Amino acid sequence: MSHIIIKRAAVFVTFVLVWALLAAAVAHSATRNVVSFSGFAPGTIVVKTGERHLYYVLDGNRAVRYSVGVGRAGKAWTGEARIEGKYVEPAWAPPDEIRREQPHLPALIPGGDENNPMGAAALTLRGGEYAIHGTNNPGSIGGFVSYGCIRMYNRDIRELYRMVDIGTPVVVER
Secondary structure, X not given: OHHHHHHHHHHHHHHHXXXXXHHHHHHHHHHEEEEEOOOOOOOOEEEEOOOOEEEEEOOOOEEEEEEOEEEOOOOOOOEEEEOOEEEEOOOEOOOHHHHHHOOOOXXXXXXXXXXXXXXXXXXXXXXXXXXXXXXXXXXXXXXXXXXXXXXXXXXXXHHHHHHOOOOOEEEEEO
16 A cells, blocks of 8 residues: 555655756746747847847847846937946945945945856946846846846846857847
């Protein structure tokens, strides 16, 4: 009798594990996929803040689309920039505006720290004023949440980081 219970428990555990793996695969595929996209040169990063998507242009007809978090009301920006720096697990010094709103923050949060909002990697823009970066808060992806930075899931920023170089053009649109 006990071997039947053990067998049923093993079947249930296997079912739960398979379900969890499938759910994780579906969730990841929903955050990035190749889509039809035109109007920009290959290698360009295009952020459409209204859609909360970032596109990495592959060729004249396709781009990899990622879900992102973007600037909240009054913090979003539009325009053109270029990738100026590439950093893995960067330290983060909160800008004065953020420190005024959150005075409890330390002057510097080391890279890799669980409280560091930059996540796994960062691509800096506009003299470091903004960045495309990972996040320690994956629930913020898909929202209007930042002070102007573009947030990505850590697995997605790692992938984008590998595909781009210093000087990569970035276009941010509404």
